[in-house]
Amino acid sequence: MARSTRKVSAIVWLRRCIQTLCLLLFFYLFLQTAYHPINRTGGPVALFFELDPLVLAATWLAGAPVPLTLLFSLGTLGVSIFFGRWFCGWVCPLGTLHQMMTQVRGGTTASRLNRAVYSPRQRWKYLVLIGLLAGTLTGLNLIGWVDPFSLLYRSLATAIFPAFNLGSHALFAWLYESDPGLGSMRVTRVSEPVYEVLRRYLLVEGRPQYYWGILIGLVFGGILVLNLWRHRFWCRYICPLGALLGLAGKNPLLRLKKDQEACNDCRLCVAVCPAGANPDGPSDRSDAWKPAECFFCWNCESVCPKQAISFEFAVPSREHS
Amino acid sequence: MTDLSRRVFLKQVALAGAGLQAGLLSPGLASASTAPKMSIAKYRTSPAESEGVAEEAARLTRQVIKDLGGMSRFVSKGDVVWVKPNIAWDRTPEQAGNTNPDVVATVIRMCYEAGAKQVMVGDNPCNAAERTYPNSRIQPAGEKAGARVVQLDKRKFKKMALNGKALKDWEMYTDMMEVDTFINVPIAKHHGLAGATLGMKNLMGVCGGSRNRFHQDLTNVLPDLAAFVKPKLIILDGIRVLPVNGPRGGNLDDVKRKDTMVAGVDQVAIDAFGATLLGMEPKKIAHIVEAANRGLGTMDYTSLSPAESLV
Amino acid sequence: MKKWSDNVMWRWLLSFFRPGKGPRINLGRRNVLTAGALGVGAACLCRVHPQASGRVFNPALIRPPGAVDEQEFLSRCIRCGECMKVCPTNAIQPAGLEAGIKGMWTPVLNMNVGYCEFDCTLCGQVCPTDAIRELPLEEKQKIKIGQSFVDKNRCLPYASARPCIVCEEHCPTPTKAIWVEEIEVTNASGQKVLVQQPHVDPELCVGCGICQNKCPIKDQSGIYVTSVGETRNSENQMLL
Numbered sequence: 041m042a043r044s045t046r047k048v049s050a051i052v053w054l055r056r057c058i059q060t061l062c063l064l065l066f067f068y069l070f071l072q073t074a075y076h077p078i079n080r081t082g083g084p085v086a087l088f089f090e091l092d093p094l095v096l097a098a099t100w101l102a103g104a105p106v107p108l109t110l111l112f113s114l115g116t117l118g119v120s121i122f123f124g125r126w127f128c129g130w131v132c133p134l135g136t137l138h139q140m141m142t143q144v145r146g147g148t149t150a151s152r153l154n155r156a157v158y159s160p161r162q163r164w165k166y167l168v169l170i171g172l173l174a175g176t177l178t179g180l181n182l183i184g185w186v187d188p189f190s191l192l193y194r195s196l197a198t199a200i201f202p203a204f205n206l207g208s209h210a211l212f213a214w215l216y217e218s219d220p221g222l223g224s225m226r227v228t229r230v231s232e233p234v235y236e237v238l239r240r241y242l243l244v245e246g247r248p249q250y251y252w253g254i255l256i257g258l259v260f261g262g263i264l265v266l267n268l269w270r271h272r273f274w275c276r277y278i279c280p281l282g283a284l285l286g287l288a289g290k291n292p293l294l295r296l297k298k299d300q301e302a303c304n305d306c307r308l309c310v311a312v313c314p315a316g317a318n319p320d321g322p323s324d325r326s327d328a329w330k331p332a333e334c335f336f337c338w339n340c341e342s343v344c345p346k347q348a349i350s351f352e353f354a355v356p357s358r359e360h361s
Numbered sequence: 362m363t364d365l366s367r368r369v370f371l372k373q374v375a376l377a378g379a380g381l382q383a384g385l386l387s388p389g390l391a392s393a394s395t396a397p398k399m400s401i402a403k404y405r406t407s408p409a410e411s412e413g414v415a416e417e418a419a420r421l422t423r424q425v426i427k428d429l430g431g432m433s434r435f436v437s438k439g440d441v442v443w444v445k446p447n448i449a450w451d452r453t454p455e456q457a458g459n460t461n462p463d464v465v466a467t468v469i470r471m472c473y474e475a476g477a478k479q480v481m482v483g484d485n486p487c488n489a490a491e492r493t494y495p496n497s498r499i500q501p502a503g504e505k506a507g508a509r510v511v512q513l514d515k516r517k518f519k520k521m522a523l524n525g526k527a528l529k530d531w532e533m534y535t536d537m538m539e540v541d542t543f544i545n546v547p548i549a550k551h552h553g554l555a556g557a558t559l560g561m562k563n564l565m566g567v568c569g570g571s572r573n574r575f576h577q578d579l580t581n582v583l584p585d586l587a588a589f590v591k592p593k594l595i596i597l598d599g600i601r602v603l604p605v606n607g608p609r610g611g612n613l614d615d616v617k618r619k620d621t622m623v624a625g626v627d628q629v630a631i632d633a634f635g636a637t638l639l640g641m642e643p644k645k646i647a648h649i650v651e652a653a654n655r656g657l658g659t660m661d662y663t664s665l666s667p668a669e670s671l672v
Numbered sequence: 673m674k675k676w677s678d679n680v681m682w683r684w685l686l687s688f689f690r691p692g693k694g695p696r697i698n699l700g701r702r703n704v705l706t707a708g709a710l711g712v713g714a715a716c717l718c719r720v721h722p723q724a725s726g727r728v729f730n731p732a733l734i735r736p737p738g739a740v741d742e743q744e745f746l747s748r749c750i751r752c753g754e755c756m757k758v759c760p761t762n763a764i765q766p767a768g769l770e771a772g773i774k775g776m777w778t779p780v781l782n783m784n785v786g787y788c789e790f791d792c793t794l795c796g797q798v799c800p801t802d803a804i805r806e807l808p809l810e811e812k813q814k815i816k817i818g819q820s821f822v823d824k825n826r827c828l829p830y831a832s833a834r835p836c837i838v839c840e841e842h843c844p845t846p847t848k849a850i851w852v853e854e855i856e857v858t859n860a861s862g863q864k865v866l867v868q869q870p871h872v873d874p875e876l877c878v879g880c881g882i883c884q885n886k887c888p889i890k891d892q893s894g895i896y897v898t899s900v901g902e903t904r905n906s907e908n909q910m911l912l
Contacts, residue, residue: 075760077495079792079809086754089800095750099801102747107802163699167707174711176747180718180774184750194753194777198766201757213516245512246489248762249785252777256766290697293684332697355683451791487842489760492789553852554837554868573838573888577828612846 049342055129059136066133070196074244088133088189093117093288094281098183101176117288124289128275128282128315129335134188135275139314141267149311156271158316162333165276169283188274188281191260198250199257205243212238272314276333286332294336295354296329302348309340309349319349399625399667400428401634404600407618410455417620418463418600420672425596425624426471428668435594438476440541444468444508445592447548447563448484448499450609451492457601457616458609459493460548462502464598464622468546469506477542483511484566485534487609511536518569525585527578532569538590545592545628549599549619549635550607555579556646558608559635560595560628561587583648587628587657595631596624604639623667629658630665721772729908731898733770734781734879737788737815738796738805741904742771748803751777755795755804761786763881764795779804781817783881783897788817790844790880813845818879819901819910820849820872827887827894829867833859837868839883839895849876850883850895874901874911 065087072082086109089095093113099106116127128135145155172183184190212235220227239245250256266273275282296319309319317334341349402424404417426432436442446465452458465482472480482503486493490512494500503510518532537543547563554576555562562579564586565572575582599621606615619638625631629652633643643649643660653660722728726742736755739745756764756779763786766777779795781788790813796806807815824830829837840850852868859865872895879897887893900910 070757073754073757073798075489075491075758075792075794077492079794081758081794081797085758085798086752086800089750089752089754095800098750099748104744104748104801107800110800163697163703166697166699167703170704171707171711171714174708175715176711178712178715179743179747180711180715181747181749182714182774184752185777187750187752190750190752193757194751194766197753197757209515216516245491245515246760246762248757250756250762250765251782252766252768256777287697291684291687293680353680355680355687451789488789491760492791553840554835571888571890573886576836576838576841576888577834579835606848608841609844611844 049338051338052342055337058130059139062131063133063136066192067196070193070201071242088193091116091131092187092189092281094183094187094284095189097173097284098176098181098187101173102179102181117285120285120289121291122289122293124292124294124331124334124336125282125285125315126289126336127285128279129337132188132275132281134192135272135335137192137264138267138272138274141264142271142314145268149306149308152271152311153307155269156311156313156316158318158330158333159270159276162276162316165278165280165283166287168278169280169287172280183280186278186280188279191263195256195260198253199260202248202250202253203257206247206249208238208243209247271316275314275335276316290332291356292331293353293355294351295331295356296334296340297350297352297354298329299346299348299350302346304346304348306345308343308345312339312343313337314339396430396434397428397625397668398627398665399623399630399634399662400425400670401621401623401667402428402670402672404620404672407620414454414461414600415463417672418461418598419467421600421620421622422464422467422596423471424670424672425622426468428670429594429624429626432471432475435544436472436475436477436542439478440472440476442472442477442480442542442544443537443540444472444480444482444503444544444546445484445537445563445566446482446499446546447566448490448493448497449487449566451488451496452610453496454498455601455613455616456610457548457550457603458611459497459499460546461598461600462498464596464600465499465546466502466506468544468596469503469508472542472544473507480506480508481511481536481540482508483513483534483537485513485569485572486566515569521589523585523589525581525588527575527581528585533589534567534569537567542594543590543592545590545595547595547597547635548602549597549638550603550610551605551639551641552608555583555648557632557636557639557641559632560592560597561632561648561652562608564590564592580647580651584652584655584657587652588655592628594624594626595628596622597631597635598622599635599638602638625665625667627658627662627665629653629660630662633660634662634667718772718774721774723772726905726907729899729905730770731900732780733767733775734783734818734881734897734899735902735904736764736779736781736795736804737812737817737878738793738799738807739817739904740803740805745803746771746775746778748801749778750801750803752800753777754798754800755779758794758798759786760789760792760794761885763787781881783884784893785885787881787885788879790878790882813878814903816878816901816903818881818897818899819874820877820879820881820883820895820897822870822872822895823893826889826892827870828889829855829857829869831894833857833865833867835867836888837870838886838888840868840870842882842886844880844882845876845878847876849873849878870895877901 069085073085090109090112096110096113215231315333315335317330319340321328402421446460450458469480500510517535519535521533522530547560550558552558561583599619603610632649636643763781764779765782767780793812796804828834843850850870881897884893884896
C-alpha cells in the first residue's frame, strides 16, 4: 500500500472487498465441508476447484473422463482472454493471502522497488506449467501439488485448521482446569459461553489430526514468508494457474495506458505493483507493461500522483511488438 | 485428574438427606415407602409406524410414571435433571438401536412439569455424536421439549473412584454425576457378549476413556457402574426392541414390537423384566445375577408387585 | 465517420492472428524443451517403482470407497484434501510413500486413526475430479476397500483366554462379517472358560476398519485391515 496522501481509488476498494469476500467464501466452504445430517455437506464445497481451469486441464490431459462440473472453469479461461489475469487480482484466495502478506512489510518506495520490480525469472512459472503438463500427458500428474487451490485447501485441512482447532480446545480446557480469576470474577464466566458458541459454529469436536500435517503447514508458511522477499512470490514465480491464465490473457482487451508526458518517473506505480508487470514501462519498448503478468489490481492507477496511468479498452498498436 | 469420589459421595448423601427431609415435610412423599417400586404399561394396539408410535410412546411414558406416583416423586422444584437415553448408534428410531425419541421428549416434559429448573440430555455414544444425535431424532425431539441437548465435552470427564470389583477408578462425566436427578432411559436390545443391554449397560454412556476394555469383565463392570451411578429413576423403552443382532442392529426385520414400557427404582428388577421382553431368562444374564447377588436389587420383579396398566 | 474496421473488438480479434506482431511471452526455446523433458523424464522414472504396474500391492494403500483403479486414481487426484477434511472419523490421511513418491499426499485410510463410516458417502460427494466417485449409499455399502484379518497372536480371546468381541459388536454390515465361535479354553489359572473367538467372513467384510479402530489393544490391533480384496482392483484379490 502506498504511503501517499492521495486517497485510494474506488476501484481498489472494490477489488479489496471482492478479494476479501472470495477469501471468506473459500473459508466458509471449507468449514461447510463436514457432515451435515443426513449424509451431506453444507453446500457446493468444491466450488473453487470447479472454477479452476488448471484442474480441468490436468484431468483432461491425464486421459480421465472430465466431470461436467469442471467445465465451469472454461468461463474463468474465457474471461481471462478479455481481461487477463483478473482472477489472480480479484478472486484467487491464495493470491489474496499473498497480497496481505506482501503488505506486512512496508518501507520506503526505494526499498519496495527491489521487491516489486519485474524479474525475468517470472518466466519460471510458465516452465513449471509446461513441465507439469508434459508430465501429466505422459502419466505423472503432479499438478495437485502445485495448483494454488489444492495447496491452500490441503494446507488448511491438514495443518492450519487442525492447529487452530486443537489449540482452541486446549486453551479452553486449560481455562476450565485452572479456573483463573479474582474472587467471584472468574474468567470461565466469559470463556465458557464463548466456547459454546465456538463449538457450535467453528470448532470440530472430533479434533482431526493428520500425518504430514506439520510438513504441509511448514511448506505453506514458508511460501507465505517468501512474500516478504518478493511481492507475491508464488504468484509471480511458481503458480501454474497464474501461468495458464497469463498465457490465455496475454493479449487482453483491457490495457494499461501511460501518458508519457505526465509521468515524472517517481516509480511509485512499480513499488506498489504486486505482479511485477512493469506499469511504468513506456508502451513502445521491450520493457513495456506486461499484460501476461498484470493482475489488473489498479494499484498503479490509484497511486500515481500525476494520474498518468489509466486502463482502457484498446488493442496493441501496430508499432510495438 | 481429580479424585471426585468424595464430592459425589457427599452429593449423594446430601440427596439422601434431602429425600428424608422432604419425606417428613410433604405428606405425598411421606408414603414413599409404600409407593410402587416398579410399574409396567402395555399398549392395547400396535400402531403403524411413526405417527402412531409417537403417540403411543408419549402415553405409555406418562402412564408408567404416573403409576409410580408421578414425576414429582423424583424431581423436585428447582432441580437440575440429566436424562440419559441411549444415543449410542447412528440409527433411526425405527431400527431400535437407540431410545425412542418421543419417550425421551415426554420424560423431559414431565420433568419440567414437576418444576425442574433445567433438563439436560446427553450420552457418550459409540458412533460420532454429530451423527447419532440428529439421526436418532433424539436431538430435535429433546430440543423441542425444551431440554438442553449436550454433546459431551471432553474436558468434563474426570477420574472418579468407583471402588468396584472390576473398576477401581474410571473417567466419568462430571455433569452427569453432579445433577440433582439422574434418569436412566435405556432401550431393550440383545448384546452378543452381555446377553442383553438394558439399564445397567446403558450406564456405560456416563463413562469416558477406553470403554472397549470393559468387555473383558462385563459381569462385574456393569454392577460396579450401577452401584456407583445409582440412577434415581429408570425408564425402559420396550416399544421397539431388538431381540437379535444387537446392540447395533440395522436390519428392520430384526426389530420386534413389544409396545411395553417399564419404570422403577430397582435397577436389577427393571433389567430382569427387560430380559423377558427379549425372550431371555434373567438368570442366564451374568451381570443381572451378579448385581442381584451384590444386593443392588432383586431379580424377582414380581415380588415388587409392579403396578400394571393397559393403555 | 468511423470505419467498422476501426472498431476495438474487431481489431482486438484480428490482433490474435497477426504473425510476429502479437504479444509474446519470451520463454526461450531451450527452457521450454528442458521443462518438457523434465516432466516426461520424471514420468518415465516413476514407472520404475514395482507398485507402478500392479506387480505388487501395498497392504496399507487403502483408498476411500468409490476410488477408481489406482493408475487412474493417481492421474485424477489433485491432492486437494477435500476428502480428508470431510471424512467424519478423520480416517482419510495424506499418504506418505504407500503409493510411491508420486502418490504423496493422496488420500489413504488409516484405520488406527478412524474408520470408514458405513452410512457415509461424503468423500465421493466432495471430490472435484471424481477420483473418488460419488455413489448412492446402497452401492457404496457393497464396495470392499480392503479385508480385515484377526491377529490370533494378539486378539484377547485367542491369545489370553479373555472375553471381548468388541469387533463383532461394531461390525456394520447387514449380516455381520465377523462371526464368533464359542470355544472352551484354559485360562492362566488353569480353569476352563468359555470365550467367543472372532472370525471374519471375507465375502461379507467390506474393509471399513471399525473393528481395527475399536479393538482394545490400542497400539497394534488384534484385528486389522489390509488392501487385498478391494473391489476397484481386479488384481489385488485373494478369493476365488
